[in-house]
Amino acid sequence: MKRFLLACLLLAVTITAPAFAEGQFKVLVVAIPNRYHHDYTVVARPQFERMAQRHGFDMDWAWSNRPFDADLSGYAAIVLLNTAGGDLETTQRKALEAYVRGGGGVVAVHRAMVFDQPGHWPWFEKLVGRAFIIHPIVQTATVRVEDPAFPATFGLPARWIWTDEWYEFGPPLVDGLRTVLSVDERSYDPTRIWPGQVSRGMGAEHPVAWYHHYDGGRVFATALGHTPALYDDALYLEHLYGGLWWAATGKGIEPEPAQEHRARE
Template identity: 35%
Template sequence: MRRLLIALLCSLLLLPMAGLAAPPGADRILIFTRTAKFHHDSIPVAVATLRQLSTEAGLRADHSEDPRDFRADTLARYRAVVFANTTGDVLDATQQAAMEQFIRNGGGFMGVHAAADTEYDWPWYGELVGAWFHKHPEGLQDTLVQPERDGKASGVAWPIRDELYNYRRNPRGMVQVIATVDESRYDGGTMGADHPIAWCRPFDGGRSWYTGLGHDAAVYADPNVRAQLRRGLRYAAGHAPAC
């Protein structure tokens, strides 16, 4: 009997210790790729890249195109939600409310490329992503991406060939711009000398990060783009205090 009591006591003492030990990679993100308008052929490559970068960052990534995942109990599993080339109206009013509450509870959002071509009738989302898509030049364009810090160019500009969005507004002043593109190097830009292409900010209790790059599948192999996405994942997941 005494041995039984000792064994039982030991097992009880070990229970709270087990509860405190979080399993490796317990942090999760949800990659959401539902499209109601244009469907990008690069989505599978985007998902595979985001999965790989998430693993490198110590995150587990789930992929979904099911809007029913946007409910409080499901979203509570995640630190961040990534809208990767979503388009059109992808969530109903109840699902939108769940997403808003997720951010207000401290969750993170990361938007890739056509995330800005999504949910035009949801004003809160427009503020979350920072700026909605307006139009883009035909085809892929060659230009330079200029990293930026504290409102000034920082580091060496790097080349990119991708579909380059013009936005309905310049988000500068409402967000922290982290990169711009040089319109003087291609035709069809409408935003002038200041054309933000990636930005971030704290938003409504949570975090928001966006890049306009990611139309063409080939860009996901670019080490500069991958570094940018890695940075976004870390910030959206709350692993980096600044974006």
């Protein structure tokens, strides 16, 4: 009898164990090294692996664009970690478009916001939300939390000292962009740039992170993350995971009044 009960117990553990091993959602991180962004990958991958363990989600990591040749529907979000739209081939671009239209989430980090060939893929430019123009030399500046109700800011102070490349952008390419973080240009020199280049800054409103709904999916974009050492910073990792969590699940923000009214109906 004891052996029978033990066998039943082992069978129950065998059956139920996979349910506990599965994460709450699955994420694809695509980190394609390039001329100016390659050292970060060595630091970023183990940090993302720890993030997945800490927050209980599954993760696939890719150094190339090959995952876009396969089925993407199993991923709740795709993180373009310094991976730009120009890194994808034509058929792979169509795959990403279909994924987003199916409700998938996208997290665009730093170089992912740079269009290698502006105008060649308008859909992706609108996905990111703003067009990159230029950036000055890396400097320390003050970052301001503009939306304390968005998960990517939950772990951040209202004003945050940060050192990075301060990307400058054009006006919004789509309606509905919601600024999450901005940088105070009075705290650094926007004109400090390499000889032969000109950077003037964006003025009083200089967003560096935002989110929006686009073409059926959710998009979180952050310009922060140039220097490899930044991926060892706990605040930055909280910022990334907050945006990733929302992109993957849509959770963490209060519904708009109109959306809440429709839900009650």
